[in-house]
Amino acid sequence: xxxxxxxxxxxxxxxxxxxxxxxxxxxxxxxxxxxxxxxxxxxxxxxxxxxxxxxxxxxxxxxxxxxxxxxxxxxxxxxxxxxxxxxxxxxxxxxxxxxxxxxxxxxxxxxxxxxxxxxxxxxxxxxxxxxxxxxxxxxxxxxxxxxxxxxxxxxxxxxxxxxxxxxxxxxxxxxxxxxxxxxxxxxxxxxxxxxxxxxxxxxxxxxxxxxxxxxxxxxxxxxxxxxxxxxxxxxxxxxxxxxxxxxxxxxxxxxxxxx
Amino acid sequence: xxxxxxxxxxxxxxxxxxxxxxxxxxxxxxxxxxxxxxxxxxxxxxxxxxxxxxxxxxxxxxxxxxxxxxxxxxxxxxxxxxxxxxxxxxxxxxxxxxxxxxxxxxxxxxxxxxxxxxxxxxxxxxxxxxxxxxxxxxxxxxxxxxxxxxxxxxxxxxxxxxxxxxxxxxxxxxxxxxxxxxxxxxxxxxxxxxxxxxxxxxxxxxxxxxxxxxxxxxxxxxxxxxxxxxxxxxxxxxxxxxxxxxxxxxxxxxxxxx
Numbered sequence: 001x002x003x004x005x006x007x008x009x010x011x012x013x014x015x016x017x018x019x020x021x022x023x024x025x026x027x028x029x030x031x032x033x034x035x036x037x038x039x040x041x042x043x044x045x046x047x048x049x050x051x052x053x054x055x056x057x058x059x060x061x062x063x064x065x066x067x068x069x070x071x072x073x074x075x076x077x078x079x080x081x082x083x084x085x086x087x088x089x090x091x092x093x094x095x096x097x098x099x100x101x102x103x104x105x106x107x108x109x110x111x112x113x114x115x116x117x118x119x120x121x122x123x124x125x126x127x128x129x130x131x132x133x134x135x136x137x138x139x140x141x142x143x144x145x146x147x148x149x150x151x152x153x154x155x156x157x158x159x160x161x162x163x164x165x166x167x168x169x170x171x172x173x174x175x176x177x178x179x180x181x182x183x184x185x186x187x188x189x190x191x192x193x194x195x196x197x198x199x200x201x202x203x204x205x206x207x208x209x210x211x212x213x214x215x216x217x218x219x220x221x222x223x224x225x226x227x228x229x230x231x232x233x234x235x236x237x238x239x240x241x242x243x244x245x246x247x248x249x250x251x252x253x254x255x256x257x258x259x
Numbered sequence: 260x261x262x263x264x265x266x267x268x269x270x271x272x273x274x275x276x277x278x279x280x281x282x283x284x285x286x287x288x289x290x291x292x293x294x295x296x297x298x299x300x301x302x303x304x305x306x307x308x309x310x311x312x313x314x315x316x317x318x319x320x321x322x323x324x325x326x327x328x329x330x331x332x333x334x335x336x337x338x339x340x341x342x343x344x345x346x347x348x349x350x351x352x353x354x355x356x357x358x359x360x361x362x363x364x365x366x367x368x369x370x371x372x373x374x375x376x377x378x379x380x381x382x383x384x385x386x387x388x389x390x391x392x393x394x395x396x397x398x399x400x401x402x403x404x405x406x407x408x409x410x411x412x413x414x415x416x417x418x419x420x421x422x423x424x425x426x427x428x429x430x431x432x433x434x435x436x437x438x439x440x441x442x443x444x445x446x447x448x449x450x451x452x453x454x455x456x457x458x459x460x461x462x463x464x465x466x467x468x469x470x471x472x473x474x475x476x477x478x479x480x481x482x483x484x485x486x487x488x489x490x491x492x493x494x495x496x497x498x499x500x501x502x503x504x505x506x507x508x509x510x511x512x513x514x515x516x517x
Contacts, residue, residue, distance in 0.1 A: 064416070066412055066415075083415075084412065084415045084416040084418075085416075085418070086416065086417050086418040088416075089416055089417075090412065090413070090416050092409050092412075092413065095407075095409060096409050096410075096413050098410065098413075098428070098431070098432070099432075099510035099511070100431040100432065100434065100507045100508065100510065101431075101507075109417060109427075110417035110418070112423075139506060139507075139509065139510060140510065141509070141510040159417065
């Protein structure tokens with residue numbers, strides 16, 4: 001078990017302090033996030049793991065600047081976050097691609113101010129990176145769910161952000177495509193050296209991807225525990241250590257091994 | 260579509276139409292009516308209109324009135340609808356009034372139109388404007404209001420200003436719904452022009468219907484006008500439908516019957 005404020009090997013990229021979020025309802029208010037402290041190092045891949053509806057998406061939306069927290073602070077590179085910023089791109093499930101633009105149009109969406117030829121090169125590079133050669137002129141409704149998700153990841157990477165926020169990005173994909181996309185994400189992460197915050201409710205997914213898994217409680221979400229995944233990539237999903245870590249989190253969340 | 264399908268798409272409806280004409284002809288002969296015209300008489304009526312130069316003139320007049328009224332509705336309704344959809348407070352202020360005016364049939368405005376504009380072109384154009392305005396306005400408003408928050412957030416995330424967010428995200432996202440409104444409005448405009456021309460002007464296909472009946476009970480010309488109205492309505496609808504086939508909006512439309 002690793003304490004929340006362990007000293008990170010790299011520079012601290014993101015620092016959350018005393019983060020709290022409440023939503024007012026008619027009679028009372030709902031506490032969604034309570035007292036979240038978290039540091040994320042530069043280049044780290046951190047998974048935020050919790051049950052559906054626990055508030056982990058709210059947390060990501062606050063970090064991305066789409067929501068204002070009720071209390072507490074979000075600092076990136078030691079500056080407070082005041083709103084969405086192209087240096088940090090939020091990747092929705094594949095529904096976030098723009099259906100009125102082609103694959104190329106989507107990937108080049110954030111490159112408005114760039115000269116035409118440079119933009120074309122950049123788009124071509126990211127089309128290749130996510131393996132969509134030959135589909136440049138296709139529209140999203142002509143693509144599968146996995147391909148749409150690739151478009152969205154490429155659109156995010158094309159503006160060369162330092163951070164990516166992924167909100168259950170592979171949740172709507174079939175299980176084979178999901179595994180493939182995880183492998184792709186790891187490859188891209190290692191190649192492009194981004195800091196990644198990845199929200200999921202899937203324990204296996206978090207242990208396969210993350211440097212550290214932040215295990216959340218049910219609502220109001222608090223950090224229950226932070227688990228360091230000390231496994232090198234590519235990870236052997238049948239290794240003892242992998243299973244140990246995975247089962248440790250299963251137990252932590254209070255789930256039995258048998259159904 | 261395969262060539263076979265394409266051929267069927269033309270031949271099958273043509274066969275249905277031909278069967279209806281045969282039935283119509285048989286019904287006229289069997290009943291021995293002297294008032295209701297046979298298909299043959301209607302065809303001669305259309306030829307007569309063409310010879311007198313009325314056919315093209317009336318079609319042109321009707322289409323021009325629709326173009327003017329519909330064009331004005333588009334020029335005002337689409338930007339206004341987009342603005343209302345973009346500003347929830349403005350929509351809350353305006354929506355009850357819109358929903359109150361919308362169900363009033365444009366035909367109920369005929370006396371008002373005549374008082375305002377006289378028995379002239381402008382009265383008819385005004386009625387067409389009113390009839391087209393609401394479908395365009397409401398679809399633009401709802402289209403913009405219904406743009407998923409995710410698209411706006413994604414746009415904002417890439418650093419777009421409010422103006423470019425509107426132009427590059429909100430407008431294209433709302434476009435299919437706006438186009439649906441435009442298509443409905445054109446259909447309504449074409450229905451209303453006929454009614455307006457019966458009362459407010461002295462040319463056009465609606466005038467042809469009422470004038471043929473009043474001046475000498477020329478039912479062959481009445482039916483001829485009806486057929487022209489139907490054919491032009493069909494052509495207008497097909498034209499608008501082509502717009503929804505454009506690839507940048509195709510995503511917003513399900514496969515539908517043409």
